Amino acid sequence: xxxxIKFVISAIILAVAVYLMMNRNIGxxxxxxxxxAAPVLLFFKNEYILLAFWQLRKQNMEKAAVxxxxxxxxxxxxxxxxxxxxxxLLGLTQxxxxxxxxxxxxxxxxxYGLNMKHDRAMATLNLxxxxxxxxxxxxxxxxxxxAKRLDSAGMMTDQIKMMKDQLKMPTMQKHMxxxxxxxxxxxx
Numbered sequence: 001x002x003x004x005i006k007f008v009i010s011a012i013i014l015a016v017a018v019y020l021m022m023n024r025n026i027g028x029x030x031x032x033x034x035x036x037a038a039p040v041l042l043f044f045k046n047e048y049i050l051l052a053f054w055q056l057r058k059q060n061m062e063k064a065a066v067x068x069x070x071x072x073x074x075x076x077x078x079x080x081x082x083x084x085x086x087x088x089l090l091g092l093t094q095x096x097x098x099x100x101x102x103x104x105x106x107x108x109x110x111x112y113g114l115n116m117k118h119d120r121a122m123a124t125l126n127l128x129x130x131x132x133x134x135x136x137x138x139x140x141x142x143x144x145x146x147a148k149r150l151d152s153a154g155m156m157t158d159q160i161k162m163m164k165d166q167l168k169m170p171t172m173q174k175h176m177x178x179x180x181x182x183x184x185x186x187x188x
Contacts, residue, residue, distance in 0.1 A: 002076055003046075006039035013039075046071070046078050052089050065093040084112030088123055095126065103130040121150035125159060137167055 013036035021029035048070045055064035071077050074086045091105035106123045114120045128143035144167070148160050 003043055003079060006043045010036045010039040044079050044081070046082055049078070049082055049085055049089065052093075056089070056092065061093050061096070064089065068093060081113075081115075084109045084114045085119075087112065088114060088119060091123070091126060099130070099133070102126055106130075117150050117152055118155060121147045121156060124150060125156055125163070128163060132163060132166060141167060 013032055017029045017032035017036060020026075020032065048067050052064040052067040055061075055067060068086070068089055071086060074083060078086055087105045088109035091102045091109060094105070095102050103126075106126045109123050110120065110127075114123060124143050124147040128140045128147060131137075131143060132140035140163070144160055144163055147156065151157065151160070
């Protein structure tokens with residue numbers, strides 16, 4: 001549904017509320033005025049994103065992804081302040097199944113902006129993981145330091161420590177082989 005239709009629905013409900021109040025049904029008019037506030041609130045906080053956050057809180061990634069797929073065109077359905085959270089939630093839901101798709105989604109989320117510091121820290125941590133997995137150690141280290149700075153509550157200290165330990169481990173590149181294996185025979 002287009003985001004501006006919510007204002008039309010709210011205006012219709014307010015018109016009915018005013019009509020009821022003019023005909024001495026003040027109680028029902030007040031109830032409808034309160035109900036008319038819901039579409040205006042859902043303009044700024046999209047219902048699909050709220051439901052996806054609720055499913056993520058319950059650790060149900062599949063249902064969160066289903067709610068996010070209900071948003072067909074994010075630019076027409078969401079307020080500009082929620083573009084970042086849409087991409088952030090898409091990245092979180094696809095992190096385990098499609099890890100290569102996470103990096104561009106998290107970059108878009110950070111470009112559009114995330115309000116909460118711990119959300120920015122989580123997005124930066126995912127970017128650091130993608131950089132480390134692709135062999136870009138310096139970029140990964142810089143992103144880990146930024147994630148540590150953003151994680152003021154200390155919720156991600158274990159993950160950051162684990163990733164820093166991964167950075168310290170030497171990487172075996174594809175063209176490097178064990179020198180002791182060169183002289184071995186085919187069946188030895």
